[in-house]
Amino acid sequence: MNTKQKKHPSLPSSPEGAFSAAVSLLTYKENTEKELKRKLKERGFEEEDIDAAFEKLREKRFLDERRYFERFVRLAAESRRYGTRRILNEAYVKGFSEETVRACAPLFKTIDFDALCYDTLCRLPQRNDEKKAAAALLRRGYTSSQVREAIRAMKESGDKD
Numbered sequence: 001m002n003t004k005q006k007k008h009p010s011l012p013s014s015p016e017g018a019f020s021a022a023v024s025l026l027t028y029k030e031n032t033e034k035e036l037k038r039k040l041k042e043r044g045f046e047e048e049d050i051d052a053a054f055e056k057l058r059e060k061r062f063l064d065e066r067r068y069f070e071r072f073v074r075l076a077a078e079s080r081r082y083g084t085r086r087i088l089n090e091a092y093v094k095g096f097s098e099e100t101v102r103a104c105a106p107l108f109k110t111i112d113f114d115a116l117c118y119d120t121l122c123r124l125p126q127r128n129d130e131k132k133a134a135a136a137l138l139r140r141g142y143t144s145s146q147v148r149e150a151i152r153a154m155k156e157s158g159d160k161d
């Protein structure tokens with residue numbers, strides 16, 4: 001007996017039904033292809049119907065993983081104050097394809113992660129404790145060289161309080 005129950009009752013699987021369900025899901029929240037495929041499978045749609053729906057979604061640009069990834073990166077960097085490593089890790093966990101990540105690599109060059117690291121350091125409550133501050137910045141995904149430079153710059157500016 002299957003212990004995993006369907007979360008949503010569904011009609012018989014069809015490409016049109018999969019497309020309609022996908023559009024409904026995408027109007028609520030943008031998803032990676034991997035996330036969307038999982039959600040449609042949970043609703044009982046067959047692989048062939050999902051694939052047909054994805055073709056139509058891409059054609060209409062309702063499913064554009066690259067556009068979603070670009071927004072994801074900007075939000076992670078600017079709002080969550082994450083460094084490159086943390087953003088990439090979360091992107092892979094979220095299900096972005098390696099192809100999408102590679103295609104969008106130039107986007108990372110448009111974000112000043114050095115300045116972001118320094119600004120994040122200045123906001124940390126433990127900024128006066130170098131080891132704790134460094135650990136916090138490394139967890140956020142900044143490189144060790146970015147962390148060292150941010151700490152050095154903060155010492156030089158005398159901006160510890």
